[in-house]
Amino acid sequence: MAEHSSLIRVEHVDRVYDDGAVTALRDINLIIRPNECAAIVGKSGSGKSSLIHIMSGCDAPTAGTVYWHDESIWRQEDWRRLRATRIGIVFQEFHLLPALTAAENVELALMGHCISAADRARRASSLLERVGLSDRARHLPTELSGGERQRVAIARSIANDPELILADEPTGNLDSANADAVVELLLNIRRDRGAALILVTHDESLAARCDWRIRLKDGAIETEQEEEATEKEEKAPAGKLRPARGTPSPARRARKRKK
Numbered sequence: 001m002a003e004h005s006s007l008i009r010v011e012h013v014d015r016v017y018d019d020g021a022v023t024a025l026r027d028i029n030l031i032i033r034p035n036e037c038a039a040i041v042g043k044s045g046s047g048k049s050s051l052i053h054i055m056s057g058c059d060a061p062t063a064g065t066v067y068w069h070d071e072s073i074w075r076q077e078d079w080r081r082l083r084a085t086r087i088g089i090v091f092q093e094f095h096l097l098p099a100l101t102a103a104e105n106v107e108l109a110l111m112g113h114c115i116s117a118a119d120r121a122r123r124a125s126s127l128l129e130r131v132g133l134s135d136r137a138r139h140l141p142t143e144l145s146g147g148e149r150q151r152v153a154i155a156r157s158i159a160n161d162p163e164l165i166l167a168d169e170p171t172g173n174l175d176s177a178n179a180d181a182v183v184e185l186l187l188n189i190r191r192d193r194g195a196a197l198i199l200v201t202h203d204e205s206l207a208a209r210c211d212w213r214i215r216l217k218d219g220a221i222e223t224e225q226e227e228e229a230t231e232k233e234e235k236a237p238a239g240k241l242r243p244a245r246g247t248p249s250p251a252r253r254a255r256k257r258k259k
């Protein structure tokens with residue numbers, strides 16, 4: 001795959017609700033490349049969830065186009081296929097099925113694939129092990145803490161080995177210790193698997209752990225800011241603000257080339 005290629009690209013996207021009474025997104029342009037980690041921040045009502053819904057194909061833009069690997073995606077069927085095989089989603093409210101155990105919730109994400117029940121169970125078990133919940137596999141969601149439920153939801157979101165993980169306020173219902181653990185887990189998983197991660201969060205300190213920060217205001221991208229490089233990374237001009245263009249800054253491009 002060419003290094004400059006985009007994984008998902010949002011071009012001139014608007015989303016209005018209620019026949020134009022509410023403009024949730026206005027002229028959003030954004031490029032997420034394979035293996036990138038971006039945070040989306042902004043006040044409540046700034047359009048973060050609307051953008052995630054459009055990037056997952058759960059909602060369609062009023063205007064504009066979303067491209068997956070440079071191919072425009074329009075049909076619900078294509079989006080369904082992407083969500084089943086290439087895109088994993090984590091929600092603030094976990095969205096686990098209450099009557100199913102942790103393992104069954106994870107297995108559900110593997111239904112419809114040509115794998116046997118035994119393989120499905122094995123895979124679910126290894127995913128729960130990955131998120132540190134081997135000993136909770138037979139528990140129902142009501143028997144788990146918020147942090148544990150979110151870890152089950154993360155295991156489910158990566159069941160299909162996605163190229164892109166979209167996490168919409170995954171720590172919104174968690175205390176700060178669990179929020180930290182969940183973000184750490186998402187970042188580690190993303191690194192291990194070479195997936196891209198888009199993390200929506202209110203918490204600026206959690207956002208700072210991503211490579212760059214996209215700030216939404218009133219439905220528009222206000223700024224895109226590259227985070228300071230960690231010690232492990234190449235030193236690059238840090239914390240620099242750049243105008244929202246939907247394209248990487250020269251600094252970011254340079255850093256990616258060096259990786």
Ligand code: ADP
Pocket residue numbers: 017018022023024042043044045046047048049050051
């Ligand atoms: P955020 O996730 O940043 O809090 P949202 O994307 O949920 O923001 O919402 C952006 C704006 O769009 C808000 O003004 C919200 O009230 C409005 N909105 C979101 N969903 C709908 C909907 N289904 N119908 C009407 N308005 C909506």
Ligand code: MG
Pocket residue numbers: 048049050169
């Ligand atoms: Mg939201």
